Amino acid sequence: MMVSFTLNGSAVTARVQHPVSLLDVLRDELDLRGSKGACHQGECGSCSIMLDGELVCSCLVMAADAEGSEVVTIEGLSPADGLSPVQEAMHRAGAVQCGFCTPGIVVAAAELFDRNPRPTNTEIREALAGNICRCTGYSAIVRALESLAGHSA
Amino acid sequence: MTAITRVRRVEVSGGVGESPLRPDGVPKLRGEFDYASDLWSEGMLWGATTRSPHPHARVVSVDIAPALAIGGVHAVLTAGDVPGRPVFGLEHPDQPVLASEVVRYWGEPVAIVAAEDEDTARAAAAAVRVEYEELEPLIDPEAADAVDSVFRRMRIRRGDQSADGPVVVEGYYEVGTQDQAPLGTEAGLAVPDGQGGVDLYATSQFVHVDHEQVVASLGIPEDQVRAHPTGIGGAFGAREDVNLHIHLCMLALHTGQPVKMVYRRSESFTGHVHRHPARMWYRHEADDDGRLVRVEAKILIDGGAYASTTAAVLANACYFAVGPYRCDSVSVDGTGAKTNNPPCGAMRGFGAVQVCFAYETQMDRLAERLGLDPLEVRRRNGLATGDRMPTTGQLIETPLPVSEVIDSLLSMPMPDEASGVSGLPGGSGLTTEAENVTRGVGYALGIKNLGFSEGADDYAQARVRLTEQGAVVETAAIEVGQGLVAVLAQIVRSVLGVSSAEVRHVDTSRIGSAGSSSASRQTQMSGGAAYEAARRLRQRILDGHDGDELDDRGVHRAGRLVMPMSRLAAEGWEETVTFRHPPTTETDEDGQGSPHADFAVAGHRAVVEVDSELGLVRVIRVDTAQDVGKAINPESVRGQIEGGILQGVGLAVMEELIIEGGRMKNPNFTDYLLPTILDAPDVEALLLEQEGSWGPFGAKGVGEPPTISSTAAVVAAIRDATGRALVRVPVRPEDIAL
Numbered sequence: 001m002m003v004s005f006t007l008n009g010s011a012v013t014a015r016v017q018h019p020v021s022l023l024d025v026l027r028d029e030l031d032l033r034g035s036k037g038a039c040h041q042g043e044c045g046s047c048s049i050m051l052d053g054e055l056v057c058s059c060l061v062m063a064a065d066a067e068g069s070e071v072v073t074i075e076g077l078s079p080a081d082g083l084s085p086v087q088e089a090m091h092r093a094g095a096v097q098c099g100f101c102t103p104g105i106v107v108a109a110a111e112l113f114d115r116n117p118r119p120t121n122t123e124i125r126e127a128l129a130g131n132i133c134r135c136t137g138y139s140a141i142v143r144a145l146e147s148l149a150g151h152s153a
Numbered sequence: 154m155t156a157i158t159r160v161r162r163v164e165v166s167g168g169v170g171e172s173p174l175r176p177d178g179v180p181k182l183r184g185e186f187d188y189a190s191d192l193w194s195e196g197m198l199w200g201a202t203t204r205s206p207h208p209h210a211r212v213v214s215v216d217i218a219p220a221l222a223i224g225g226v227h228a229v230l231t232a233g234d235v236p237g238r239p240v241f242g243l244e245h246p247d248q249p250v251l252a253s254e255v256v257r258y259w260g261e262p263v264a265i266v267a268a269e270d271e272d273t274a275r276a277a278a279a280a281v282r283v284e285y286e287e288l289e290p291l292i293d294p295e296a297a298d299a300v301d302s303v304f305r306r307m308r309i310r311r312g313d314q315s316a317d318g319p320v321v322v323e324g325y326y327e328v329g330t331q332d333q334a335p336l337g338t339e340a341g342l343a344v345p346d347g348q349g350g351v352d353l354y355a356t357s358q359f360v361h362v363d364h365e366q367v368v369a370s371l372g373i374p375e376d377q378v379r380a381h382p383t384g385i386g387g388a389f390g391a392r393e394d395v396n397l398h399i400h401l402c403m404l405a406l407h408t409g410q411p412v413k414m415v416y417r418r419s420e421s422f423t424g425h426v427h428r429h430p431a432r433m434w435y436r437h438e439a440d441d442d443g444r445l446v447r448v449e450a451k452i453l454i455d456g457g458a459y460a461s462t463t464a465a466v467l468a469n470a471c472y473f474a475v476g477p478y479r480c481d482s483v484s485v486d487g488t489g490a491k492t493n494n495p496p497c498g499a500m501r502g503f504g505a506v507q508v509c510f511a512y513e514t515q516m517d518r519l520a521e522r523l524g525l526d527p528l529e530v531r532r533r534n535g536l537a538t539g540d541r542m543p544t545t546g547q548l549i550e551t552p553l554p555v556s557e558v559i560d561s562l563l564s565m566p567m568p569d570e571a572s573g574v575s576g577l578p579g580g581s582g583l584t585t586e587a588e589n590v591t592r593g594v595g596y597a598l599g600i601k602n603l604g605f606s607e608g609a610d611d612y613a614q615a616r617v618r619l620t621e622q623g624a625v626v627e628t629a630a631i632e633v634g635q636g637l638v639a640v641l642a643q644i645v646r647s648v649l650g651v652s653s654a655e656v657r658h659v660d661t662s663r664i665g666s667a668g669s670s671s672a673s674r675q676t677q678m679s680g681g682a683a684y685e686a687a688r689r690l691r692q693r694i695l696d697g698h699d700g701d702e703l704d705d706r707g708v709h710r711a712g713r714l715v716m717p718m719s720r721l722a723a724e725g726w727e728e729t730v731t732f733r734h735p736p737t738t739e740t741d742e743d744g745q746g747s748p749h750a751d752f753a754v755a756g757h758r759a760v761v762e763v764d765s766e767l768g769l770v771r772v773i774r775v776d777t778a779q780d781v782g783k784a785i786n787p788e789s790v791r792g793q794i795e796g797g798i799l800q801g802v803g804l805a806v807m808e809e810l811i812i813e814g815g816r817m818k819n820p821n822f823t824d825y826l827l828p829t830i831l832d833a834p835d836v837e838a839l840l841l842e843q844e845g846s847w848g849p850f851g852a853k854g855v856g857e858p859p860t861i862s863s864t865a866a867v868v869a870a871i872r873d874a875t876g877r878a879l880v881r882v883p884v885r886p887e888d889i890a891l
Contacts, residue, residue: 018272028271033191034184038336038386039418043822046336074184087182091174094788097796098634099181100336100386106182128830132822134336134387135634137795138833140788 005066007032008076016063023047023058025066026073034074034103038132045131048104049073055111057130074103077110085148086110093144097135105131109145118149155612155732157685157849160648165704167654168647169850172788175639176655177632188384189356190340190415197342198227200397200404200414201274203264203281204423205256208815209290209493212254215264216282225269226277227408232263234403237372241395243362243498248459250370250399256285258458258495259816260423267404267412290815294432294455294490304456305464307471307487309544309744316482318438318446322518326435326511327881329809331428331800333500334827337386338421339396342413343405350377351402352660356385358392358631361666370399371406378402382658388633389800390499391425393671394461422820426461426498427810429454429489431470431507437515443523443530445480448543452487452508454497461498463489468607469504471744472544476512477555477600477754478534480543485744493815499671501800502860505601510882513597513865517872527596527869532559536600536754545740547747551853552843554780558598558756561778561839567594568760568774568835578762578769585764592773593763595869598756599861602749603854604674608739611750613675614665615682617645617690618727621719623653623705624687629660630667630679635856636789637675641683643785644849648687650703651718665731673753673854676785677847682732684849690728694721734847751845755779755858757798757866759834763874768886770806772834772867779838782845782853790855794838797859803828805867809883 004013007030014029021040026032026049035058036046042057049058050072058073077084083091086109096102105128112119112127119127124145133141167173180186217229232239232253239253240246252263264281268274291297341355350373357363360380368378385392397414404412416424431454438447452470456463467489474485500506520530535555541548570592578585605611616627624645632638642654667679691703698716700708708716740746760774775798784790800808807826811818819825844851864882872879875889 020272027191031193032184033193036188036337036386037190037415037417038338039822041418041821041823044336078183078185083179083182087179091178091182094172094175094792096175096178096181097636097792098336098385098387099177099186100188102181103184106184125830130829132336132827132829134334134389134800134827135796136792137797137799137836138830139795139836140792141830142833 001064003063003067005068006070008072020063021059022061022063022066025063026058032073032075036100036103038100045104045108046101048107050107050111055108074107077107084110086113089144089148090141093140093147095136095140095144101131101133105133105141121146155685155730156847157681158688160688162647162850163650165646165650166652167643169643169785172786173639173643175636177638186384188337188386189354190337192342192354192413194342194344194411197411197413198267198269198408199271199274200265200267200401200412201278202262202400203278205252205259205261205263207256207285207287208259209288210256210285211288212252212256212263213284213286217264219282220266220277220280223273223277223280225273226266228267228404229277229281230265230403230407235370238369241366241370241399242460243394243462244464245460257493260495265400265404267408290493292492292494292815294453294492297490297492298453298488302491304460304489304491305467307467307744309471309483309485311544311546311745312482314482314484316447318440320439320441320519320522321436322515322522323436324515324518324880326433326514328431328507328510329883330430330812331500331804331808332422332810332825333389333391334825335387335389335391338416338418339424340415341397341401342411343401344411345405345409349373351405352379352381353398353402354381354383355398355401356392358388358633358671359669360629360661363395363398364661366395367399367402371402376662379660379662381660382629382631385633388670389501390671393499393669394426396424418822419820422817423495426496428500429456429466429497429507433508433511435511435515437519439519443519443525443533445478445534447482448475448480449484450474452485454489455492455494456489457492457494457496459496461496463497466504470508472748473505473600474508474512475543476509477536477598478543479536479540483543485544494812495817501797502857505599505861506864509597509599509861510865513862517869528559528563531598532556535559544744545748546745547749549752551751551845553752553754554841554843555754557841558754558778558780561841562596562756562758562776565776565837578764578771585767585769589764589766590762591765591874593761593870593874595759595866595873596756597862597865597869598754599858600752600754601857601861603677603751603753604672604734606737607748608737611668612731612733613667613678613682614729614731615679615686616664616727616729617683617686619722621722624649624651626654626656626683627659627664628656628667628679629658629664630675631670633670635793636786639789640676640785641679644680644683645687648684649691652705673856676852677854678732678734680849680852682730685732686728686730689730690726694726751853753780753853753858755862757863759866759870761867761870761874763871763889765875765889768890770871772802775802775834775863775866776837777859778841779855779858780853781840781842781855782848783842783851784840785850785852787840790840791838793855794859795836797856798836798863799828799833801860801863802834802867804882805864806883
């Protein structure tokens with residue numbers, strides 16, 4: 001079957017032959033490999049995307065369920081050139097090591113700042129509770145987002 | 154040895170001691186960085202692996218016909234198709250590329266397939282019909298020890314073996330199996346070159362050792378295989394051993410097409426080695442002042458089915474069995490058991506983690522027995538430069554700031570008594586009532602070697618070239634996330650005197666080995682090679698142009714520019730250096746000798762809040778002081794410390810790969826619990842900079858010490874809060890509440 005949806009502002013149609021996750025379709029059919037697959041069961045958040053304005057794990061969304069919806073990925077959240085404020089804050093705070101979790105964390109943090117421009121430490125932690133980072137111990141990520149929120153880190 | 158000739162640091166932007174932005178930060182943040190799992194090639198096939206469902210069985214027959222019958226399947230290969238050496242291994246080749254007669258662990262590869270898409274490949278791997286005759290698995294490492302099924306035994310005897318003291322503490326300790334759980338799973342792409350050779354782009358910590366093993370098993374000349382450093386999502390020891398590398402190359406050469414393979418998470422758990430589970434018995438004897446008179450230890454680690462690095466991990470566990478403490482009468486017996494459990498090997502801390510949990514618990518018990526403060530008993534015994542290692546007798550020549558670590562921990566402010574709601578055990582779910590919470594504080598110190606040991610010829614090669622874009626550092630050293638890509642450039646800037654410098658990873662055909670990105674070694678080793686290459690290059694350039702200064706503008710003589718950079722770069726200057734650290738020796742039959750090139754110490758103070766009724770623990774804070782030599786990039790050092798501490802916290806309170814009857818019960822992220830941002834403590838770190846003797850600018854390795862004593866400190870804090878003995882990690886709720 002074919003699935004049509006809006007991807008980062010453009011209409012796309014993808015071929016879906018069998019039950020497959022939206023993550024796999026994004027990566028393998030639509031060549032957007034910024035969203036990462038690390039657990040394939042919604043535990044790590046590496047595949048986080050926005051689906052009709054909701055933060056979701058794309059590994060848990062059936063591709064067929066994306067029909068007619070609006071999908072925004074890390075590629076869509078990144079400016080044409082350079083970095084978004086969330087990305088810039090993380091870059092400056094040293095919040096990227098191996099970087100595998102980073103796209104998912106950027107998506108989750110952008111969603112947080114969209115609805116709450118000055119989140120507290122607790123709000124930052126709760127918003128990112130679904131994103132596992134194995135490298136940083138999260139401290140630099142918290143510092144980055146606290147500084148973006150205007151709190152002294 | 155090719156040592157560093159020390160030179161004055163050139164003042165230059167982005168040099169040593171600064172924390173310039175990571176050059177790979179922007180692509181990683183934009184989702185544009187290519188990891189091995191993102192690689193793509195026109196016309197590529199997907200690979201998949203058929204694995205044993207039994208921990209121990211005879212392979213009666215393998216029928217590949219049902220797999221081949223599936224449309225879109227291009228190849229199904231079994232043991233008989235391995236063209237060269239049928240086994241591989243990081244230190245000792247004992248592991249079949251594909252099992253033939255016997256499978257020795259749950260998940261061992263038996264067949265590999267290549268097909269037109271990933272699902273077809275997995276379906277074909279599942280369709281391979283393997284008939285097994287189950288055998289009794291050997292799963293208890295003590296039983297393995299009893300029947301002499303071992304990879305290595307270690308024996309250390311130092312000093313008067315009849316020494317004794319009036320104060321005795323004895324204990325038995327266990328450490329469960331921890332997984333590195335790097336976020337990126339094993340992945341790779343092999344591309345045939347059409348002339349019988351192959352290019353391999355796969356997750357790795359050490360491409361030259363992959364290359365060596367791939368070449369041996371393919372049975373083709375060395376120059377026919379090129380292993381390329383490739384983007385990887387973390388490592389922590391999991392990527393030292395070959396897993397899919399030989400398989401990918403076999404499939405690519407067999408089909409003549411590029412082949413890609415990506416392990417899913419559950420397969421990743423079976424596809425890489427783990428931290429060794431350990432059982433340890435200790436007896437400490439001290440005088441009435443708490444000074445150690447004798448330490449005895451028996452250490453048993455389970456290496457699983459194949460050798461991997463068990464021999465070296467066991468050696469480390471035994472060499473560091475006493476910790477950073479003086480003692481002149483030591484007896485250590487160690488065994489690395491060979492069982493039918495999943496193979497164990499390298500993980501951050503490499504044997505030093507397990508023993509640290511045991512010896513630090515012993516030190517706390519000694520302090521308690523004597524009514525001493527836990528840090529006071531450590532201070533009375535702390536090693537210092539000029540002492541001998543309690544186990545090997547090796548003279549400690551490097552700065553070893555044990556007493557400074559203790560002073561630093563004491564100087565750091567304690568967190569407020571009142572935690573916010575989110576600080577409570579169970580988090581903001583309000584599982585716990587604030588009045589049921591008890592706070593505890595615990596301390597631990599740890600020590601580890603840096604670089605390869607026991608007489609290994611440890612070296613790293615790097616090349617520094619001058620181009621019109623500035624200096625380029627060529628290396629095969631793997632960037633695992635630690636920030637080497639910034640550190641090597643910083644070193645070259647500060648030595649060469651040129652502010653524009655970048656690191657380029659090149660494949661095994663274009664540069665010599667950098668060794669592994671492990672053992673906390675690359676800043677010292679590849680950093681040492683880059684330092685010395687830059688120094689020689691600068692000297693040659695200045696000599697060649699009779700200059701006295703080199704900077705971004707070019708060569709100067711007496712304040713006048715005599716050779717502009719554009720013309721200088723066009724001259725094609727480059728320098729390649731192979732750096733070696735001071736030689737080490739194997740030890741004798743009593744474990745005596747000088748097996749280590751360098752040491753580093755760190756200490757941790759953990760503050761926890763515990764709900765003893767529910768058995769819930771919240772680690773509020775972990776403060777640390779660490780011996781770093783010289784922080785080349787303070788922000789990256791901090792990143793290693795914060796990340797390493799959380800892995801230590803994970804081992805203390807949640808991370809355990811549960812293996813029953815040789816089978817993994819929780820090989821996924823739902824059941825193998827990793828610390829989230831809500832579990833992460835606040836961390837304050839003091840970097841102790843006493844310059845080491847041979848690293849660039851006095852740098853020491855920093856990656857492993859954060860993971861060594863953080864676990865022990867957290868458990869000490871839980872003991873302080875609960876009064877429980879807690880002799881096993883991870884500490885489970887039932888260990889506290891029941």
